[in-house]
Amino acid sequence: MDFNLPGEDDPRRIKVRKWFEENPDPTYAQLAEQGWTASNWPEPWGVGADAEMQWIIDEEIVRAGLQLPYTINAIALNQCGQSLLSYGTEAQRQKFLPGALACEEIWCMLFSEPSGGSDLGALRTTARREGDHYIVNGHKIWTSVADQASVGVLVARTDPSKPKHAGLSMFLIDMKSPGVTVNPIIDMTGNKNEYNEVFLDDVKIPADALLGKEGEGWKLTMEQLQTERVGMTKPGVVWGMGPTARDLMDGLIETGRISDPLLRDDAAKVYIEGEILRLLTYRNMTNRINGTPAGFEGSAGKMLSSPHGQRMADIAKRSQGAAGMIRDPDVLPLPDKKWGMFSNWDYAYWFSPANTLGVGTQEVLLNVVAERVLGLPRDLDPTARVPFSEISNATAKAAE
Incomplete structure (x- = not known):
C-alpha cells in the first residue's frame, strides 16, 4: 500500500x-x-x-x-453548502455561495432543540406556509457561531400530520431577520462562547428559502451530518481539528515529561490511535478519488476520533502535574500552525467534553454503526411511523 x-x-x-x-x-x-x-x-x-x-x-x-477556509466557515464549506450544488436553485447558489466561499458570510446549523435531546427527528420548530412565505416558530440550542452567522441552515417541521422524519424541511434563513434572537451560552473556559441558543418568534421567510422540496429535510440533514462526521475522522484533538497525537508526543519528548512511565504508556496508546485515524483519513481520501460518497463509516470514524481527542487533552494537562490545575496556554510546545480556537491544549481540554456530544452522541453513533453497518436489529421506536401531531398519545400508550 x-x-x-x-x-x-x-x-x-x-x-x-x-x-x-x-x-x-x-x-x-x-x-x-x-x-x-x-x-x-x-x-x-x-x-x-x-x-x-x-x-x-x-x-x-x-x-x-x-487558517484553512473550512475551519473558519465550516458549516458552509464542509457541511451544508454542497447541498446547494445538488438540491438548490441557481438563484440560491448565486445568493448564498459567493459570500460563503469568501468566508465573508458565516453559516450556522439550526438543528438541535432543548426538548429533543439526541432525537433530532423529534424537533418541534414549525414552518407554516402562508402564500409566498413561511412563518417560523421555535427554539434551537447548542448552535455554534450563531452569534457571528449571517445565514442559518434551519430544519423545521412543515407537516405535523406526517411521521416525525417525513414532515421536516430545510431552509436557508437570514439570521438578521426580525424575530430571530441569539443568546450566547457562556461556558467554563472563560473564552468567547462557542455555542448559542436561538429563538425564532414569528420569523417570516420567503418561500424560495426552502432548500430542495418540502419533506426532504431529514434526507438533507443526514447527508450533511455524514459529511461532517467524515470531516471529523482525523487525528486532531477536537473533532479532527487542532494538534494531533504526533504533536502531543513531540511536546512530551521536548519537555522531558515522556520519562514518566505511566504518562509514556498512555501517550503511546493515543499515538497508535492517532495513526489509525490518519489511515482512516487516507481511506476517506481514496473513497473520494474513486467517487465513493460519504457513507456510514463517517459515524464510525467520528465515534473513534471524539474520545481519542479527550484522551489526548487529558494527557497534555496531566503532564503538568499540579500546575495543570491552573490556566496555562503553553501546556506543551506546539508547532506554529493556525488551528483557530483549538490552538492550545488548555482550551482543547476544557472543550473536550463536547467531543462526544456534538454532531451525534456516542450512543447515537453506536446505534448507527450497529444497525447500518453491522446489520443488528433496530431499536424499537413506537413513534417512528406515527403522525407527529399524535406522538404524545402514542408514547403514552407504549408506556402502558
Missing part, C-alpha cells in the same frame, strides 16, 4: 505555491476567486479538485500562514 503523498516537486504543488509567492497575504475572497476555498466543488465554485489536489491546495494554504 502506497502512502506517499504529492511531494515538493509535484508540478501541481509548484503551480499553487507560485501563486502564493506572487500574492502574499491573500484574502479569502482572492482564494475563492481561484476556486481554492472549496477546491473539490465543481466550477465555478471550486476547481473540481480530486482528493490529492485538494490535499495540495490545503497544505499550501497552511504553508502560506493562513
Whole structure:
C-alpha cells in the first residue's frame, strides 16, 4: 500500500505555491476567486479538485500562514453548502455561495432543540406556509457561531400530520431577520462562547428559502451530518481539528515529561490511535478519488476520533502535574500552525467534553454503526411511523 503523498516537486504543488509567492497575504475572497476555498466543488465554485489536489491546495494554504477556509466557515464549506450544488436553485447558489466561499458570510446549523435531546427527528420548530412565505416558530440550542452567522441552515417541521422524519424541511434563513434572537451560552473556559441558543418568534421567510422540496429535510440533514462526521475522522484533538497525537508526543519528548512511565504508556496508546485515524483519513481520501460518497463509516470514524481527542487533552494537562490545575496556554510546545480556537491544549481540554456530544452522541453513533453497518436489529421506536401531531398519545400508550 502506497502512502506517499504529492511531494515538493509535484508540478501541481509548484503551480499553487507560485501563486502564493506572487500574492502574499491573500484574502479569502482572492482564494475563492481561484476556486481554492472549496477546491473539490465543481466550477465555478471550486476547481473540481480530486482528493490529492485538494490535499495540495490545503497544505499550501497552511504553508502560506493562513487558517484553512473550512475551519473558519465550516458549516458552509464542509457541511451544508454542497447541498446547494445538488438540491438548490441557481438563484440560491448565486445568493448564498459567493459570500460563503469568501468566508465573508458565516453559516450556522439550526438543528438541535432543548426538548429533543439526541432525537433530532423529534424537533418541534414549525414552518407554516402562508402564500409566498413561511412563518417560523421555535427554539434551537447548542448552535455554534450563531452569534457571528449571517445565514442559518434551519430544519423545521412543515407537516405535523406526517411521521416525525417525513414532515421536516430545510431552509436557508437570514439570521438578521426580525424575530430571530441569539443568546450566547457562556461556558467554563472563560473564552468567547462557542455555542448559542436561538429563538425564532414569528420569523417570516420567503418561500424560495426552502432548500430542495418540502419533506426532504431529514434526507438533507443526514447527508450533511455524514459529511461532517467524515470531516471529523482525523487525528486532531477536537473533532479532527487542532494538534494531533504526533504533536502531543513531540511536546512530551521536548519537555522531558515522556520519562514518566505511566504518562509514556498512555501517550503511546493515543499515538497508535492517532495513526489509525490518519489511515482512516487516507481511506476517506481514496473513497473520494474513486467517487465513493460519504457513507456510514463517517459515524464510525467520528465515534473513534471524539474520545481519542479527550484522551489526548487529558494527557497534555496531566503532564503538568499540579500546575495543570491552573490556566496555562503553553501546556506543551506546539508547532506554529493556525488551528483557530483549538490552538492550545488548555482550551482543547476544557472543550473536550463536547467531543462526544456534538454532531451525534456516542450512543447515537453506536446505534448507527450497529444497525447500518453491522446489520443488528433496530431499536424499537413506537413513534417512528406515527403522525407527529399524535406522538404524545402514542408514547403514552407504549408506556402502558
